[in-house]
Amino acid sequence: MQNRLTARGVRRFGLLALLLSGQFGWACHTMAAQIRVTDADGLPLANAVLLVEGVPPRAEDSYVMDQIDRQFVPHTLVVPVGAQVDFPNSDDVRHHVYSFSEAKPFELRLFKGEEAPPVTFERPGVVVLGCNIHDAMVGYILVTEHPRFAVSDAAGQVLLPDLPEGKWPVSWWHPDQFQQAPVALGELDLNQRDQTLSLPISATVEAPAPALSPLQQRFKSLQ
């Protein structure tokens, strides 16, 4: 995650604008692609995952799903198929990390620090992580076969370093729609500067408790 650039004060553009302005992006062979991701309302979208096909994969990284302040950090982790993920516990309480997801059901019972063995994700898919002790802890691991991928930060910035020039098929995924498989955006030249990618998703706002319970909402919607 080095060479991360931040583009402050960048004007926001729609998808069309991104496409139009892409022509001016081809300056050098390899560049660090930096994309700003927004939701349908144009607001910065965090934890959005961009997946790129057709490019050589990056050198194998180590993948870590840390637990800090009773939160999974990062909230969303993308790993290639077959990757091993470490679950270090940075809190002073024990966690009981589990997943019932089809892609990788597993359970790390009550561990502290570095006690837990790494977990290998053999199959592509979404693995939803929970802690049996702390229900509020939710984390996502997207196991993918795509060679390149990146996750947007809190400001919606996605950094894809060393992305070869040219247009590549790009897909996106977001944990808010974790049951949905990554959606193809078509071939995009992500290296163009000041690109803004607007995704058809609304950021999940931490709305106040709904007047209707989920069940009720369902019941309503059924009628």
Next chain:
Amino acid sequence: MRMRYLRTRLILTSVGLLALVLGAVFLVVYTATDVSAKRQAQQHLQVGSNVFSNLLEARARELTSATEILVADFGFRQAVATGDLPTIRSALLNQVRRIGADQAMLFDAQGVMRIASVKDGIAAPVDVQALQRFSDQAMIAIIDDRPYLLVEAVVRAPVTLGQVAMAFSLDEALAHELQKLTGLEIRFVSSHDDAVMSSYSTMTSSVLEMDAESGGQMQESEGYLTTVIALLDQADYRVLAQLASPMAETLASFDLLKRELLIITLIALLASSLLAVHLSGSLARPVALLAEAATRIGRGDYTGQVRLERNDELGLLAERIDAMRSGIAEREDLIMHNALHDPLTGLPNIGVVRSQLDDAIASGAGGVLAQCNLLTADLLLKARGQEFLDALIRQSVASVEGVLPPNALLAWQPGSGFLLLLKGYELEEAVVLIDGLLARLGEKMQVQDIKLSSQWLAGLVTWPLHGRDPQELLRQVSIALNDAAPGADRIAVYQAQRDQAYQRRIRLARDLRYAPQYRELSVVFQPKLDLASGEVRQVEALMRWKHSELGVIGPDEFITLAEQTGSIGMLTQWMMAAVLSQLRSWIDHGIHLQVAMNISARDLDDPAFPQRMERMLRAQQISPDYLSLEVTESAVMRDPQRSLDSLLALRELGIALAVDDYGTGYSSLATLKSLPVQDLKIDKSFVLQLADNSDDAVIVKSTIELAHNMGLKVIAEGIENARSLSWLKERHCDVAQGYFISRPLPAADLERWMAETRGTFV
């Protein structure tokens, strides 16, 4: 009656007032307790409703917690996450049993019902017909036509996998449980299109079968206060909780109070009634007494004193009534006196006469009514004036009042004069009395410096002979008075009786009194022949009355009349004087004769008679043996004892006594023997026909013998022939008297006869 009415009104008024007040108090308290009971019931219902809702919410919270515990279970989450439906179902059933739910359902993340615990078979979801939030954590649902309290919990692993819903039937068990906690009757009703689908109630009564439209409003029905809480109202579905607070209970708690209040009210009413009765009695009783006293006074009874031992107004009233009573009594006496008396003379008036006359007639007694009037009244009035006339009358009253017999009623009626009522009097008697009265009235008197004698007339009427009606008698007596005229006719009897004999008797009765005065009386002497010696030593003095107009009146007639009218005493008096005067004269002339004279029964009745006799003898200085008194047998026998006293007194004086007219009465010789008499004088009826009648002869003969045996001398009178005389002589009769010997002669003639006949009868 009115008194009772007053008392009743007093009682009714006071008791009624009390009843009103007590009734009002009772009503107010009664109403207040009712209101209070209702308010309590309302509060109970209000609180109960809140408690009910809170309980439901609390129940929901509990259930929610229990449900959340289920969904937090790792194994359960794993089962859900892995879609292990049999495991999930068994877990749900287990939890249902554990927390006492009636239903458990699992919905997947898309809201599709995957499992319903109550149904066998996994793929047999129930029908949730309505669902509505009830509280933060609870909902009300209609599932398969039944109402449920529903809680849910989201199954996260860690993302939402679905929901678990636990349903609790709103059934009788819950209703009963809530009833225990709230104290309210509860009913759960679910309906669709207003058609009841299910109904669970704690009551069998229909109190809660009420209109659901009244939601939230409290209603009163059959002793319950009810309200409705709409738990669900969605489309045509409705779930209602009907709550009822039994007012009867709260009312019952006041029942004791009410009963006590009622008892207190009744006791107060009773006590106050008794008090009212007593008080009104203490007021009404004296009033009744006063009313009774007033009634008595009204009837004219003034005797009882009216008195109340009280110091209040009633006591004062009693005093005043008593003062009124005595005042009325005095005034009524005065009025009565004035009504019955003549103000001029003070004598009773005609009203009294009429009244007494009425009484006398009614009692059956006879009597005489007389009216006397002043003849010269008109003249005197004209000459001297009313005042003089009044004085004269007053004086006249004074002069006659003293001489009236005690049973006579003398009255004065202005315009009529005196009225004299003589009860029990014979007419002849009354005539004499009235005549004396007229004489008295006619005496000279001094009136206002004038000496005068007034002339009065009288009219008489007698009852029942003349009539029986007082008014008629008064009219008749005034007619009689009109007939009266000065002189001989100054006394007039009512003209209905005009027959001569009667008039003659009346006239004789009146005039006899004046006979001595008018020198119409005289004495004659009949010789009594002593048969043994043939000498005359005794004479019988006999009275003669020669009326100035009617001529000689027989002794039988006027003596009888005198005895009837009470004039006999006067005649005896005159006779005595005349006889003694003659005796004196004879003795002075050397003629010694014993003079016998008749005395009447009335003389014997007069106790003063013997003394008077003695006084007169002494006055003439005549020895009593010159005098012989003859008393008729009937007079002696009338009242033997009384006669005996007088006869003894006379005998003690030395006066000879003889029984006259012996044989006419029915006395026995034995009775005669007890009398102090010396002579027995055989009645002339036996002697007159002595020779011809053998019966008379026997009687006379035996009488002579018996008398002699008793030591009595026998005198025979009525001898009219020689035969009788010789017969008597032969029978030793002592003395003979009769026309054959000599008729009664005046004194001078007797003296001559005696001189001529001396020795003739030897």
